[in-house]
Amino acid sequence: MAAAAALSDLPDYTDEHELFRSTVRKFIAAEVAPHHARWEEQGVVDRSVWQKAAEYGLLLTNIPTEYGGGGADFLTSAIMVEEMARGIFSGPGFRLHSDIVAPYILHHGSEEQKQKWLPRMARAETITAIAMTEPGAGSDLQGIRTTAVRDGDHFIINGQKTFITNGQLADLIIVACKTDAAAGAKGISLILVEASTPGFSRGRNLEKVGMKAQDTSELFFQDVRVPVSNVLGQEGRGFALLMTELPQERLLVGITAVGVMEAAYEMTLNYTRERKAFGKPLADFQNSRFRLAEVKTEVHVARTFLNDCVARHMRGELDVPTAAMCKWWLSELENRVVDTCVQLHGGYGYMWEYPIARAFADARVHRIYAGSNEIMREIIGRSL
Numbered sequence: 106m107a108a109a110a111a112l113s114d115l116p117d118y119t120d121e122h123e124l125f126r127s128t129v130r131k132f133i134a135a136e137v138a139p140h141h142a143r144w145e146e147q148g149v150v151d152r153s154v155w156q157k158a159a160e161y162g163l164l165l166t167n168i169p170t171e172y173g174g175g176g177a178d179f180l181t182s183a184i185m186v187e188e189m190a191r192g193i194f195s196g197p198g199f200r201l202h203s204d205i206v207a208p209y210i211l212h213h214g215s216e217e218q219k220q221k222w223l224p225r226m227a228r229a230e231t232i233t234a235i236a237m238t239e240p241g242a243g244s245d246l247q248g249i250r251t252t253a254v255r256d257g258d259h260f261i262i263n264g265q266k267t268f269i270t271n272g273q274l275a276d277l278i279i280v281a282c283k284t285d286a287a288a289g290a291k292g293i294s295l296i297l298v299e300a301s302t303p304g305f306s307r308g309r310n311l312e313k314v315g316m317k318a319q320d321t322s323e324l325f326f327q328d329v330r331v332p333v334s335n336v337l338g339q340e341g342r343g344f345a346l347l348m349t350e351l352p353q354e355r356l357l358v359g360i361t362a363v364g365v366m367e368a369a370y371e372m373t374l375n376y377t378r379e380r381k382a383f384g385k386p387l388a389d390f391q392n393s394r395f396r397l398a399e400v401k402t403e404v405h406v407a408r409t410f411l412n413d414c415v416a417r418h419m420r421g422e423l424d425v426p427t428a429a430m431c432k433w434w435l436s437e438l439e440n441r442v443v444d445t446c447v448q449l450h451g452g453y454g455y456m457w458e459y460p461i462a463r464a465f466a467d468a469r470v471h472r473i474y475a476g477s478n479e480i481m482r483e484i485i486g487r488s489l
């Protein structure tokens with residue numbers, strides 16, 4: 106059979122990428138794997154793993170060196186995300202920090218904002234989050250109620266956010282606010298808020314079904330006063346900025362989904378070869394072989410589609426509907442594949458100590474966040 110498809114099939118993939126991958130693997134083996142179970146218990150990773158990631162040169166790799174980043178291409182980000190996914194290590198919110206928040210600042214920030222924040226983010230002195238969702242508005246972002254009211258050279262922010270990744274650790278948060286309640290989508294602005302600003306507070310670290318080592322929080326804003334210069338891009342352009350940056354976020358979910366599926370396949374193949382029932386390895390039952398054959402095929406198709414999406418993105422051609430296809434289809438498939446793999450593990454597949462159980466719990470949210478899969482179908486449907 107042909108070797109499994111991989112990111113390394115892409116023409117842009119070089120020896121340097123392979124070297125970077127081996128650095129990521131060393132980092133995960135030394136700094137993530139030994140601690141992940143403890144982080145799951147505490148509901149948040151140690152801040153020190155962020156500093157270690159910075160020391161290994163793994164944060165903001167796709168940000169230019171003049172802003173303290175790694176100056177590398179998007180493939181390096183993809184490798185980092187893929188390796189974390191393959192280990193089923195969803196704790197550290199590096200993906201959100203390096204490949205979601207940093208691009209917002211790079212693409213839409215003022216020179217001053219870029220100089221101030223990106224180098225600190227690369228050094229892990231500043232951990233970041235992006236807060237769009239509210240208790241009353243998730244998919245329907247135009248329905249947010251957090252307001253930013255102009256007062257001279259400042260905005261005064263009042264409101265509440267929920268489900269915010271890195272919420273407990275974040276030092277800097279991009280907050281989606283209504284700056285003009287009457288203007289619909291055109292009334293939304295993105296504003297940088299430092300966690301040290303008076304009036305900002307963190308709520309509960311929410312207890313989740315999966316991704317237990319990653320902090321997800323409520324955030325509160327009560328008369329939080331920030332200078333007008335903290336607006337990202339122009340006032341009233343927040344919704345438009347979100348639309349330009351969301352395709353990469355959705356592609357990153359696709360990369361995670363495929364990394365998890367490939368790992369799930371491999372661990373299940375090994376497990377069914379070792380585990381015996383009725384005097385022979387599980388893998389020798391026709392049903393096991395058929396299920397594994399299906400999974401192998403599906404993962405191969407998924408990888409081929411994902412590589413096409415990554416290649417398009419590298420050329421600057423990943424459009425909004427294709428990114429939506431990538432996100433919904435790969436995350437749906439991931440859930441199906443992981444469920445099959447749990448079944449082939451029997452009772453052990455339901456035990457938390459088995460990575461396949463973590464993969465099962467973690468995968469569920471991929472169909473919900475970064476735009477729910479129903480919204481993805483809406484986006485594709487509208488483009489037809």
Ligand SMILES: Cc1cc2nc3c(=O)[nH]c(=O)nc-3n(C[C@H](O)[C@H](O)[C@H](O)COP(=O)(O)OP(=O)(O)OC[C@H]3O[C@@H](n4cnc5c(N)ncnc54)[C@H](O)[C@@H]3O)c2cc1C
Nearest residue numbers: 235236237238242243244268269270473474475476477479
């Ligand atoms: C672990 C986790 C981490 C998260 N991290 C962040 C973060 O860092 N920052 C952030 O801002 N948000 C974050 N979110 C929030 C996430 O983006 C939202 O949960 C998601 O967008 C869905 O919004 P909602 O929960 O309000 O559900 P709702 O919008 O209430 O949707 C409920 C259901 O209705 C469906 N639905 C809604 N509208 C339509 C429609 N027009 N047509 C058909 N069906 C529809 C949805 O698909 C869904 O099935 C996170 C969520 C989780 C669970």
